[in-house]
Amino acid sequence: MDSNPENRKKTRFEHTSKVTLENGDLGVQLEARMFNYSNLGLYFEADFLLQPDTEVRIGINNSPFGAKPKESESYHGIIKWRKKLKRSSYYYGYGVELVDENAEAIDEDQNSEIREHPRKACSIPVKYGTTKQFYEGITKNVSRGGLYIMTEMPVAVGQQIKVEIPINKKGKIARLNGKVIWSNQQGFGAKFQPSEK
Numbered sequence: 001m002d003s004n005p006e007n008r009k010k011t012r013f014e015h016t017s018k019v020t021l022e023n024g025d026l027g028v029q030l031e032a033r034m035f036n037y038s039n040l041g042l043y044f045e046a047d048f049l050l051q052p053d054t055e056v057r058i059g060i061n062n063s064p065f066g067a068k069p070k071e072s073e074s075y076h077g078i079i080k081w082r083k084k085l086k087r088s089s090y091y092y093g094y095g096v097e098l099v100d101e102n103a104e105a106i107d108e109d110q111n112s113e114i115r116e117h118p119r120k121a122c123s124i125p126v127k128y129g130t131t132k133q134f135y136e137g138i139t140k141n142v143s144r145g146g147l148y149i150m151t152e153m154p155v156a157v158g159q160q161i162k163v164e165i166p167i168n169k170k171g172k173i174a175r176l177n178g179k180v181i182w183s184n185q186q187g188f189g190a191k192f193q194p195s196e197k
Contacts, residue, residue, distance in 0.1 A: 012036045012043070013064070019044055020059040023146075023181060023189065030182070033090070037064055041077065041097045045090035048184040049157045054079045058096065091184075127164040128155075128178075128190075134164070137187065146178065150187040157183050161190060 019034045021044075032046035042058070050056070055078055063073040077096040085093050121141045127134045128149060137151030147163070155161060157180050165174045178190035 012038045015064045017063070018061045021046075022057045022059070023054065032094075034060060041080070041095060043093065043095055045085060045088055045093050047091045048182045049092060050079050050082065050094065050182045051157055052079050052081055054181065056096070124165060126166075128161050130161065134162075139165075140187070144192075146181070146189060146191040148187060148189045154183045154185070154188045155180050157181065157188075160193070163190065 014036050015034065017034045019032050021030045021032055030046065030048055032044045032048075034042055034044040036043045044058075055076070058075045058077050059072065060075070061072050065073060065075070075098050077098050079094055080097050081095045083093050085091060122139055124139045124142075126137055126139055126147075126149060128137060128151075129135050135151060135153040137149040137153075140148040140150050142148075149163075159180045161178050161180060163176045163178050165176065166172070167174050177193040177195055179193050180188050181191050182189045
């Protein structure tokens with residue numbers, strides 16, 4: 001793409017690649033597809049809902065920013081905008097600003113050190129909702145910062161919820177407050193919030 005139809009300060013170039021997004025607070029990995037990029041950011045499409053100003057770590061297969069062809073790299077970015085898509089196989093399109101120009105080669109051990117709250121894969125029946133109504137779901141993974149709940153009754157992004165997690169077989173339950181960060185048809189990710197006093 002040699003033209004600059006959007007009159008951007010930095011021209012965007014076409015590049016299609018599978019990408020993986022991870023939120024440091026949640027420790028949740030989500031798959032999406034990148035379609036173009038510039039020196040300052042990139043554009044991807046996905047089926048899940050993320051709020052603008054959300055910080056994400058983006059893993060790109062065959063990264064256009066890489067020093068070598070077909071190299072996988074990881075970048076730190078911020079969601080700047082979101083739009084609903086009508087002519088795409090995905091529900092949403094996102095513009096991301098890259099805030100760390102130094103790419104990091106993707107490595108599982110390295111990624112574990114990067115995460116503020118490492119995630120732990122686990123399947124635990126939980127209840128979530130408001131003080132008036134609760135629904136059932138199953139955790140896919142949990143970290144100190146939040147959790148991913150698989151459910152047929154997802155909630156809206158930005159909604160405050162209460163989560164009940166069984167701790168042991170004796171019936172002890174951890175009751176936590178959370179805020180929904182992203183949501184799709186399979187479930188949602190929530191970030192833990194300080195307990196109300």
